[in-house]
Amino acid sequence: MTRDQKTYRLAYWIASFIIAVTLLSGYHKILYPADFALSVYRFHLLPDMLVNSSALYFLWLEVVCGLCLLFFPRFRVAALWIALVLLVIFTGAIGINLIRGTAFSCGCFSNSPAARPMDWLSVARNGALMALVGLALCGFKHSR
Amino acid sequence: MKTTLKQIGIILLFSGVISFLANSVHPRKIPWVQDWSNQVEAKAKAQKINVISLAVALDKFQAADTVFIDARPEAEYAKGHIPGALSIPIQSLEEQFPVIGSLIDSGRDLVIYCRNRDCDDSLLLATELQTMGASTLVLYIDGFDLWKKYGGATSSSPADSEDTVPPAQGIDP
Structure with missing residues (x-):
């Protein structure tokens, strides 16, 4: 196996992990869009009129990126770039709310009102995911 | 590049189209634009x-220095409430002034709740208590319905509604 093939394989496995994360994160939002809209509202970062439309758009963008990574190899790099930008936006939003002192869950992986409120671990988790997306991007770039 | x-661009555009189509046929579809300012949470x-x-709220329930206050009408409180919670319906606020005074003076954390997210009795009560000088109060927005649904402890004992500040919870001597 050549070095390029090894790099591609590593990037492939990382991308597979990111697919699992995006689909896991997206399915409950698709099932209960009102709950996700409430989570978006609770960030208090968007004007009221943009809350629902942003929630609907972002949840599908996340899922479409996961599906592109899974089924459309040609779109993998583009989907990874979008996933990276989404992670930067979400992490920034969580950070701002932590500084403000919020007591709500980020709605990232669960809509349950009993879900743990967001904390700096959520930021660390997103940081780790960003690093993985970056690695996958580098891997696909080097193996082209 | x-x-x-x-x-x-294609992914962004496709996501927009699919979000529009999916929301149109979704059994739990939501409006694209909603006035969030009417929500009790926004008013709070x-x-x-x-x-x-x-x-x-579940964490606070374990804390020794927290008092839960039920803002629902007496009849609903009697059917079931958070153990140790005081019943102070907004309709009978004046009758409860002595209790409220001792609560505020105790300096303990006050958690005010109602039925659900749409019930604004808890907000009205919180506003009154804030006006009276309570500085350590919070509004538990999900209400008793979700508390019960997610397995929070409940009680229907009328003993909780005595005219005294309840003892600290969650601490065994």
Whole structure:
């Protein structure tokens, strides 16, 4: 196996992990869009009129990126770039709310009102995911 | 790079189309534009009253220095409430002034709740208590319905509604 093939394989496995994360994160939002809209509202970062439309758009963008990574190899790099930008936006939003002192869950992986409120671990988790997306991007770039 | 940008554009556009179509046929579809300012939560934020979710309320329930206050009507309280909670319905606020006074003086954390997210009795009570000088109060927004649904402890004992500040919870001597 050549070095390029090894790099591609590593990037492939990382991308597979990111697919699992995006689909896991997206399915409950698709099932209960009102709950996700409430989570978006609770960030208090968007004007009221943009809350629902942003929630609907972002949840599908996340899922479409996961599906592109899974089924459309040609779109993998583009989907990874979008996933990276989404992670930067979400992490920034969580950070701002932590500084403000919020007591709500980020709605990232669960809509349950009993879900743990967001904390700096959520930021660390997103940081780790960003690093993985970056690695996958580098891997696909080097193996082209 | 040009190809990647083009593909990014396609994904962004496709996501917009699919979100529109999916929401049109979704059994739990939501309006694209909603007036969030009517929500009890938004009104509380406007009045600078801190709002907490079920997870935080469950944590506070274990804390020794927290008093739960039930703002629902007496009849609903009698059917079931959070153990140790005081019943202070907004309709009978004046009758409860002595209790409220001792609560505020005790300096303990006050968690005010109602039925659900749409019930604003808890907000009205929180506003009154804030006006009377309570500085350590929070509004538990998810209400008793979700508390019960997610397995929070409940009680229907009338003993909780005595005219005294309840003892600290969650501490065994």
